Amino acid sequence: MIPSPPYEAKTIAELDAQTATLLDVFQTYGAERVEPAIVTPADAFLDRMGEELRRRTYVFTAPDGGELCLRPDLTIPTCQVYLARVPAADRAMKLSYAGPVFRHNPKTPDRPGQSLQAGIENINAANTAAADAEALIVTDNALARAGLKNADVTLGDLGVFASLLEALGLSPQWAERLRRHVWRPAQMNELLKRLTGEAAEGSAFLSHVGTLPPGEARAVLRDALALGGIKHVGTRSIEEITERFLEQAADASSARMPRTVADLISSLLAVKVPATQAVETLRKLARTASVSLDAAIGGLERRFALLERHGFPLARATFAARFGRNMEYYTGFVFEFHASSVEPPLAGGGRYDNLLTALGAKRPAPAVGLAIYAERLLAARRAEAEAP
Amino acid sequence: MSALVFAVPSKGRLQDQVLAFLSDAGLRLEQLRERDYIAKFAGVDGLVSLLSAGEIADELHNGRVHLGITGEDLLHERAAFAHERVLTIERLGFGRADVVVAVPRSWIDVNTMADLDDVATAFHLRHHRRLRVATKYVNLTRGFFARHGIADYRIVESFGATEGAPAAGTAEAIVDITSTGATLAANDLKVVPDGTILESQAVLSASLHAAWDDGARSAARALLERIGARAQAKASQIVRVRMDQGVEAALPALETRFGAKVLTRAALGEAGILVPDANLSAAIDLLRATGAQGALSVRKADYVFTLDNPLFTRLKERLK
Numbered sequence: 176m177i178p179s180p181p182y183e184a185k186t187i188a189e190l191d192a193q194t195a196t197l198l199d200v201f202q203t204y205g206a207e208r209v210e211p212a213i214v215t216p217a218d219a220f221l222d223r224m225g226e227e228l229r230r231r232t233y234v235f236t237a238p239d240g241g242e243l244c245l246r247p248d249l250t251i252p253t254c255q256v257y258l259a260r261v262p263a264a265d266r267a268m269k270l271s272y273a274g275p276v277f278r279h280n281p282k283t284p285d286r287p288g289q290s291l292q293a294g295i296e297n298i299n300a301a302n303t304a305a306a307d308a309e310a311l312i313v314t315d316n317a318l319a320r321a322g323l324k325n326a327d328v329t330l331g332d333l334g335v336f337a338s339l340l341e342a343l344g345l346s347p348q349w350a351e352r353l354r355r356h357v358w359r360p361a362q363m364n365e366l367l368k369r370l371t372g373e374a375a376e377g378s379a380f381l382s383h384v385g386t387l388p389p390g391e392a393r394a395v396l397r398d399a400l401a402l403g404g405i406k407h408v409g410t411r412s413i414e415e416i417t418e419r420f421l422e423q424a425a426d427a428s429s430a431r432m433p434r435t436v437a438d439l440i441s442s443l444l445a446v447k448v449p450a451t452q453a454v455e456t457l458r459k460l461a462r463t464a465s466v467s468l469d470a471a472i473g474g475l476e477r478r479f480a481l482l483e484r485h486g487f488p489l490a491r492a493t494f495a496a497r498f499g500r501n502m503e504y505y506t507g508f509v510f511e512f513h514a515s516s517v518e519p520p521l522a523g524g525g526r527y528d529n530l531l532t533a534l535g536a537k538r539p540a541p542a543v544g545l546a547i548y549a550e551r552l553l554a555a556r557r558a559e560a561e562a563p
Numbered sequence: 564m565s566a567l568v569f570a571v572p573s574k575g576r577l578q579d580q581v582l583a584f585l586s587d588a589g590l591r592l593e594q595l596r597e598r599d600y601i602a603k604f605a606g607v608d609g610l611v612s613l614l615s616a617g618e619i620a621d622e623l624h625n626g627r628v629h630l631g632i633t634g635e636d637l638l639h640e641r642a643a644f645a646h647e648r649v650l651t652i653e654r655l656g657f658g659r660a661d662v663v664v665a666v667p668r669s670w671i672d673v674n675t676m677a678d679l680d681d682v683a684t685a686f687h688l689r690h691h692r693r694l695r696v697a698t699k700y701v702n703l704t705r706g707f708f709a710r711h712g713i714a715d716y717r718i719v720e721s722f723g724a725t726e727g728a729p730a731a732g733t734a735e736a737i738v739d740i741t742s743t744g745a746t747l748a749a750n751d752l753k754v755v756p757d758g759t760i761l762e763s764q765a766v767l768s769a770s771l772h773a774a775w776d777d778g779a780r781s782a783a784r785a786l787l788e789r790i791g792a793r794a795q796a797k798a799s800q801i802v803r804v805r806m807d808q809g810v811e812a813a814l815p816a817l818e819t820r821f822g823a824k825v826l827t828r829a830a831l832g833e834a835g836i837l838v839p840d841a842n843l844s845a846a847i848d849l850l851r852a853t854g855a856q857g858a859l860s861v862r863k864a865d866y867v868f869t870l871d872n873p874l875f876t877r878l879k880e881r882l883k
Contacts, residue, residue: 221717222692229717230705351684355714362712365677400669407669408751409729411686419685420672503714 177517177554180287190291190549193321193556194273197293197547200317204309206271206295211252213275217244223251223504223533231278233288245277250504250527250544253296254534264536267299273549293317294524294546298531303541304474307508308481310524310545314512315487317547318522322556326512326521328491330450331498332478333357334507335457338471339443343436345370346429348422353440358499367440372431384421385428392421439464446496450479453494478508504530508543516558522547565774567609567782570619570631573600577616577765580657581632584765588793589866590786607789608782623649626772629779630786636662636740636763640700650769650881652787652874653794658765660742662700664707664758667729668751676711676757679736683715686735693717697725697734700760704738707760726750769878780882784875791874792866800843801826801864802836804850805857810834812853821846824869837867 178186198208217234221244224232232247246252249272257268273293280288295313300306311328318326336357340350349370356362384392396417400407407413439460448456454476461468479489492510500509500523509525524545531540571585571592572578582592591605602611612628619633620641626648638649666673673679686694694716698704701718708716719734726746728734740763741747744754767790773779804810806828814836817823821842826835838846847859 348681352681355684356712359712369677396671400671403668405668405671406751407667409667409669409735410690410732411667411670411682411735413669415685415689416670416672419682423672423678 177519178550180289186553189553193549193553194291194293196321197317197549198271198273200313200320201271201293201295204269204295204313206269206297209253209256209270209272210274211246211249211256211272213246213277214243215246215252215255217242219255219534220244220246220251223530224248228278231280231288233277233279247278248276249274249292249294249546250296250530251534253544254298254531254542257296257298258531258534258536264299264531264538264540267301269295269297269300271295291549292546293549294544296542296544298542299540300543303507303526303543304477305481306543307526308478308485310543311482311510312485312487314510314522314524314545314547318512318552321552323514323521323552324559326491326514326555327493328450329498329511329513330453330492330494331496331500331509331525332471332475332494332507333499333505333509334474335468335471335496336443337506338468339440339466342466342468343432343439345432346422346426348426355503357444357497360497363440363444367437370432371434371437381420381424381427383424383428385424385426389421392424393417396420435464439466444497446494448494450489450492450494454479457496475508500525504533514555514558516562517551517555519551520548521551521555565776565779567630567779567786568612568628568773569604569609569786570612570614570622570628570633572616572619572633573613574615577634577658581765584632584655584657585790588790590789604786607785608778609786623768623770624772626770626774628770629773629775629783630767630769632765632767634658634660634763635766636660636700636703636761638766638768639761639763640703648770648772650771650878651766652769652877653767653790655765655767658763660740660763661759662703662738662740662761662763663747663754664696664704664736664738664760665726665741665747665752665754666736668748668753670753674756676713676755679755679758680711680713680715683713687715694736695719695734696736696738697721697728698738699725700738700740703760707738726752767874769881771881775882780879783878784872787874787878788868788872789866791872792868794874795837795867795869796864799837799839799867800861801867802838802843802846802850803833803860803862804836804855806830806832806834807854807856809854809856810850813850813855816849817846821849826867826869837869 182190221229228247233245235243237243253270253272257270258264261268275289276292278288280286297306297310337354340353352366356366384395387395443460446456454472457468457472483489498509499505500511504527505525506528507526511520511523513520522545524543526543528541531542571581590607592602592611593605594602600613602613603609604611614622616633617637619631620637622628623631624641666679673682683694696704696716697719699721701720704718721728725737725739727750728737729752730750738760747754814825817836822839823846824837826837828834850859
């Protein structure tokens, strides 16, 4: 059983002690403790999250009419603390936090949607591979110091898939489409059918417009709208519509990708192997398909080497190419820790290189974070203690 | 013992249709007092509560009414997190309207939900905010967009005149109810072809969380038997024929293949067989083929009460 509020006295004491241990470990890695506000303006927050997380966020109205929410996550508020302190976003900083987050769970609507999290956000570290490896090492050490004996680790790297898309020379709109549906097998299959021309794509008109020079194509389109007597409403401009229509037209008139390309994408996404075999498996796949993924695979290999050097035996981990933690903001290396006794992950983290710019940073500020879910960790420790 | 509460819409076209449907089944509404929102059916136990269509959906979920007739769109919208609370007893075939995703007609680049997905992502990148979808169907919209893998959007709750939101600049797209599409067209919007979320109609539903004591159950049985008996009568014909070996031979196939029901039979007398309208001529052909000798008479009944009333059976099985 994962404890939830109101906690019994014993649970309170255990959670307090556990949090103190986690923060202590974070401190040894040079993280500075921050305390973001629990109640936060909803707007900036809601605009950065997908609708799926938003449906689980408690949003309410302030007495003065403003829209507020209970923080559903601590990564965004911690990044906001960083930006308040370093408006130019030009300094490396490691911030740690511990406190409650609030998420409604539609499956258990009668239980409070409140839980405790502790974690680190490591922003602008110079050596990204080292920062990624460290995030996992810190998590592993913190769980062990808290008293957990066994955990399985799943690793992924969204950068590998991104570099495959690049190596295949897909149009930007196709690369973007495939990238954002990497965790949705059903959508991915549909997209691959369209990509190879097995599913219908566009009309004859669309294909024709796609073969015209851009200036002429725009004129044809203007005439089509005028002929149809179509009045334009809304905030999406005619230029945007035309631009995307021309992209579609270019897609419709360009050659379909051969089935072998779709198969390569599918087989890469299907890779799920012991982490010790991941690099070799990916290399073999790339070699067979004659695509170069050297940079991405090399990056993964460096992270793995760093993990081993810092005492994390790779044999404990599984690598899954599709694994992306189902959060839109992750862009690279990702990981999760699981215990057999507790279904949801005990901890997780990963690289998110675009979030800070989305939150207003004027320059790129790559970052990597980790979060430990306190009640789940306690439940897993108790299960280990009770096991014969 | 608590009285059965049956909720019907308190206003509008849906109320007219519901009252016509009920009175066709012999259930005539008696207002207890002028301008009162509580009434009863003449000659039946229990109370009738007149509520707005949305309130009926809420009260079915809360268990404050036992039975009710309202739009499926509202029930599904309220039911997003609680499918096990309300049982649909019967879809009634009137009050039809679709809940659809609509975008400006000038979006000639959008003809599928997959297109809308692309546009949502491009819009976010370009405008540094998410594409807004105005709707009062927050839960239906979220579920549908999630099934299509669309995440890059934001819902703006709208309570009325949703179709004006794109022109007013408060949203880029909408999810709304439409029956003819005329209102959408008048606002220069079009339905995304694979963007129909729900084909809604009026439904007779039961709350599984209401206080179903013996009194409420027997009142529900009486009501549902009337409604069911009328529905059964309207959808079928009664074939009467003198019993003989030919008729006997046809009966198993009539029941299994044509959904017929033997209402009466006497060894040397007449048989009455209830046959669904659609299968009537096939059933008569079969009777002749197996050698039924007597004259066949066919007529419509006003009500057909049978012990296995399907409406009440559906409710009883879920209340166990």
